[in-house]
Amino acid sequence: MFDARPPDPATRIAGAPPVLGVPALSIRGLVKRFGEKVAVSGIDLDVPAGSFYGLVGPNGAGKTTTLSMATGLLRPDAGHLSILGVDVWSDPTAAKRLVGVLSDGIALFDRLSGEQLVTYHGLLNGMDRETVRTRTRDLLDLLDLTEAGGKLVVDYSAGMTKKIALATALVHAPRLLVLDEPFESVDPVSAANIRDILHGYVEGGGTVIVSSHAMDLVQRMCDHVAVIASGRVLASGTVDEVRQGHDLEDVFVDLVGGRHHSKGPEWLRTS
Structure with missing residues (x-):
């Protein structure tokens, strides 16, 4: 059976011993602009190793942009990023060995079968063929995709595509798993x-960062959370610290604003 637990970090980078107390992800002064628009504006954030960390915010808040930079998919305009002490941009190869990524909207090689796609990702990560075959x-069994393993990914449903993308992120048993909207289109x-x-x-011993719009899911699933809006961190800490005895969704709405206390026009009332 596949063991999702990440291996000893000393086996991930030759000669590098594990470093106790180092955050799984450390972000300092992160900035990203797209023309005149500032998508990320000086974010500072530490994700503790071994945490289940939720990243929440409205559409356009900068969550996906932040995660794309944190995992080496998008170069920042300014700032510093490290994964378990490894600088993401000065040593990208070593950093990427430590992380598995499920990015929302990123195209897969969908003319491969599900089995071929996961195998391809395993081989790209330098694993031997027998280990890749077993994992x-x-x-595929773990994610209920065994029967679909021989089918082309282009023919998968949205939920199946999400699950096969998760399999590609897990196959090399990374130390950090970064998931952007992992439950979107997935059945209960x-x-x-x-x-x-x-x-x-x-x-x-692994660390999960999950970006999601589902506040109830984050509140039940995560032990830490950060609220992001307009490219800035508005609140971060343990879930209990951030919600302060209130429902996380209410705290989130109060922080980002936008709630309108209106029952709507008269014509919407049917009785």
């Missing part, structure tokens, strides 16, 4: 199975 089989049974897998991964 691919285990992941599959979502429950994925949550179990992720909690087992964290219990085994």
Whole structure:
């Protein structure tokens, strides 16, 4: 059976011992502009190793841009990023060995079968073929994709595509798992199975960062959370620290604004 627990970090970077107390992800002064628009405006954030960290914010808040820079997919205009002490941009190869990524909206090689796609990602990460074969089989079984493993990804449903993308992120047993809207379009049974897998991964020493719009899900699933809006961190800490005895969704709405206390026009009332 596939073991989602990440290996000893000393095996990930030759000669590098594990460093106790180092954040799984450290962000300092992160800035990104697209023309005149400032998408990320000086974000500072530490994600503790071994945490299940939720990143929440309205559409356009800068969540996806931040995660793309943190995982080496998008170069920042300014700032410093490190994964378990490894600088993401001065040593990108070493940093990327430590992280598995599920990015919302990123195209997959969908003319491969599901099994071929996971195998390809395993081989790209330098794993031997027998290990890749075993882990691919285990992941397809774990995510209820065994029967679909031989089908082209282009023919998958949205939920199946999300699950096969998660398998590609897990196959090399990374130290940090970064998931952008991982439960979007996933049915409730599959979502429950994925949550179990992720909690087992964290219990085994891994760290999960999940970006989501579902406040109830984040409140139940995560132990830490950061609220982002307009490219800035408005609040961060443990879930209990941020919500301060209130519902996380209410705290979120109060922080980002935008709630309109209106019952709507008269013509919408049917009685």
